Amino acid sequence: xxxxxxxxxxxxxxxxxxxxxxxxxxxxxxxxxxxxxxxxxxxxxxxxxxxxxxxxxxxxxxxxxxxxxxxxxxxxxxxxxxxxxxxxxxxxxxxxxxxxxxxxxxxxxxxxxxxxxxxxxxxxxxxxxxxxxxxxxxxxxxxxxxxxxxxxxxxxxxxxxxxxxxxxxxxxxxx
Amino acid sequence: xxxxxxxxxxxxxxxxxxxxxxxxxxxxxxxxxxxxxxxxxxxxxxxxxxxxxxxxxxxxxxxxxxxxxxxxxxxxxxxxxxxxxxxxxxxxxxxxxxxxxxxxxxxxxxxxxxxxxxxxxxxxxxxxxxxxxxxxxxxxxxxxxxxxxxxxxxxxxxxxxxxxxxxxxxxxxxxxxxxxxxxxxxxxxxxxxxxxxxxxxxxxxxxxxxxxxxxxxxxxxxxxxxxxxxxxxxxxxxxxxxxxxxxxxxxxxxxxxxxxxxxxxxxxxxxxxxxxxxxxxxxxxxxxxxxx
Numbered sequence: 001x002x003x004x005x006x007x008x009x010x011x012x013x014x015x016x017x018x019x020x021x022x023x024x025x026x027x028x029x030x031x032x033x034x035x036x037x038x039x040x041x042x043x044x045x046x047x048x049x050x051x052x053x054x055x056x057x058x059x060x061x062x063x064x065x066x067x068x069x070x071x072x073x074x075x076x077x078x079x080x081x082x083x084x085x086x087x088x089x090x091x092x093x094x095x096x097x098x099x100x101x102x103x104x105x106x107x108x109x110x111x112x113x114x115x116x117x118x119x120x121x122x123x124x125x126x127x128x129x130x131x132x133x134x135x136x137x138x139x140x141x142x143x144x145x146x147x148x149x150x151x152x153x154x155x156x157x158x159x160x161x162x163x164x165x166x167x168x169x170x171x172x173x174x175x
Numbered sequence: 176x177x178x179x180x181x182x183x184x185x186x187x188x189x190x191x192x193x194x195x196x197x198x199x200x201x202x203x204x205x206x207x208x209x210x211x212x213x214x215x216x217x218x219x220x221x222x223x224x225x226x227x228x229x230x231x232x233x234x235x236x237x238x239x240x241x242x243x244x245x246x247x248x249x250x251x252x253x254x255x256x257x258x259x260x261x262x263x264x265x266x267x268x269x270x271x272x273x274x275x276x277x278x279x280x281x282x283x284x285x286x287x288x289x290x291x292x293x294x295x296x297x298x299x300x301x302x303x304x305x306x307x308x309x310x311x312x313x314x315x316x317x318x319x320x321x322x323x324x325x326x327x328x329x330x331x332x333x334x335x336x337x338x339x340x341x342x343x344x345x346x347x348x349x350x351x352x353x354x355x356x357x358x359x360x361x362x363x364x365x366x367x368x369x370x371x372x373x374x375x376x377x378x379x380x381x382x383x384x385x386x387x388x389x390x391x392x393x394x395x396x397x398x399x400x401x402x403x404x405x406x407x408x409x410x411x412x413x414x415x416x417x418x419x420x421x422x423x424x425x426x427x428x429x430x431x432x433x434x435x436x437x438x439x440x441x442x443x444x445x446x447x448x449x450x451x452x453x454x455x456x457x458x459x460x461x462x463x464x465x466x467x
Binding site (some may be wrong): 046077102113117129131 | 189193200237281330378
């Protein structure tokens with residue numbers, strides 16, 4: 001199994017794409033319908049001032065059916081997932097969840113995954129965790145390893161082949 | 176009565192945020208909490224939520240299934256992991272079709288999710304399960320004169336509808352714990368601001384700017400230090416503080432400690448046992464008895 005299986009839209013994943021599309025359609029038809037553009041989400045958005053994310057506009061664009069444009073926009077990757085928009089929306093719209101769905105579709109469509117996500121995914125596939133044990137330093141610049149601190153062994157999947165087989169099912173799954 | 180939990184370490188705490196793990200393992204047993212180390216846990220899945228939510232759900236479910244196999248409730252010290260596992264349990268309980276689908280996949284590892292577990296984070300474990308009164312009884316060296324700001328971390332506060340360890344808009348449990356330790360929590364306008372960590376994967380500069388802005392605000396208000404309860408937040412505020420300062424053109428000098436480290440200091444434990452030398456921020460400025 002490779003990263004490609006999990007992230008690209010190879011044939012086996014067409015069902016998964018359908019599921020994502022269904023979910024977005026649901027968001028588009030039902031949830032964002034309740035949005036009356038009060039912009040309370042944007043006023044509290046952690047990514048707004050710094051990166052110009054405007055959650056209420058994402059919802060408005062979605063409502064107008066501009067899914068492809070949203071999926072291909074870099075701005076969907078600026079969300080800090082602070083969840084304030086979901087918490088504070090008077091209409092129970094959850095822009096953060098819409099953004100997750102859009103990012104998932106971008107990945108499923110084979111758009112290049114930004115940053116270190118691919119490396120983290122690779123690490124999860126090989127050892128079950130996003131990174132292995134790191135050597136750290138103290139304030140006085142001494143290097144320290146986990147075992148030197150008397151901490152027990154790392155908890156991680158014991159049978160990696162079985163662990164990967166489970167994840168493989170996500171890549172190959174037909175609904 | 177002794178409380179027993181599987182310690183769910185996640186990825187970040189056991190691979191680099193050793194001070195959190197050390198201070199947890201030193202302090203909680205003193206409060207009659209038995210932590211059980213369980214083999215086979217993996218990433219909670221939360222870091223993959225932007226890539227593939229089904230993968231997130233699957234990874235969380237397999238961890239819940241492992242805890243279930245050992246008949247254990249879960250103590251999850253990381254805010255991100257705590258949200259992932261809580262949300263997964265919520266979905267599996269509410270959506271039988273999804274539960275069946277996930278269980279079909281879990282067969283590969285001879286696992287199954289069938290029953291709910293109790294999932295606690297550091298804040299609700301200390302405040303709700305153990306209780307402020309009991310914590311107070313264990314204090315040997317009150318943290319007198321320590322005036323400190325609190326950072327909760329977004330993922331332990333929201334979304335409220337899933338049931339989070341503290342109130343989404345006005346959390347006060349850490350403040351209550353700090354008061355029990357003899358310290359003085361300081362209120363500040365940026366209390367609910369994000370640490371920036373979720374952007375580390377794809378926009379590291381912006382992530383650090385977020386961190387720098389919050390720390391700078393704390394420094395400018397003359398607050399002595401910051402206490403946190405999540406390995407991601409701590410990585411930003413403590414481990415990356417110097418770099419965060421560069422993004423906002425400020426020389427940052429804010430001591431940042433884990434709540435469990437302060438707990439340990441108040442309980443009379445040594446700096447070494449609590450990993451206080453692993454904090455890269457100037458914790459000696461807090462003039463904690465143990466750190467001298």
